[in-house]
Amino acid sequence: MTICIPVTRDGQIDPRWGRAQRVAIASVKDGRVESWQEIDVGWGTAHDAGPEGQHHARVARFLQEHGVEVVVANHMGPGMAQMLSRMGIGVRLGASGNAREAVVGAARVN
Secondary structure, three states: OEEEEEEOOOOEEOOOOOOOOEEEEEEEEOOEEEEEEEEEOOHHHHOOOOOHHHHHHHHHHHHHHOOOOEEEOOOOOHHHHHHHHHOOOEEEOOOOOEHHHHHHHHHHHO
């Protein structure tokens, strides 16, 4: 399962999804992280650079390009959540703490 999660440089969950500066793409199988790639996405900077639809499209393209099946986050706006749902991407909200532990927990839910 491929999961995307906003992360801080110290491995914690960034509480901002749509304004995250960095995300991790994790591949989780049999209850363990098989791969973990952190990417500087700069969404916090890009968020206000254009209309909301443009930002949502940027996030959607990124998720599609990386084959993301589930997003784990602390919070996201209803428009973003609705877009991800339409894309068939699962959303797990309310996450906090260690990002690697959160993706393993999210994988168990599926």
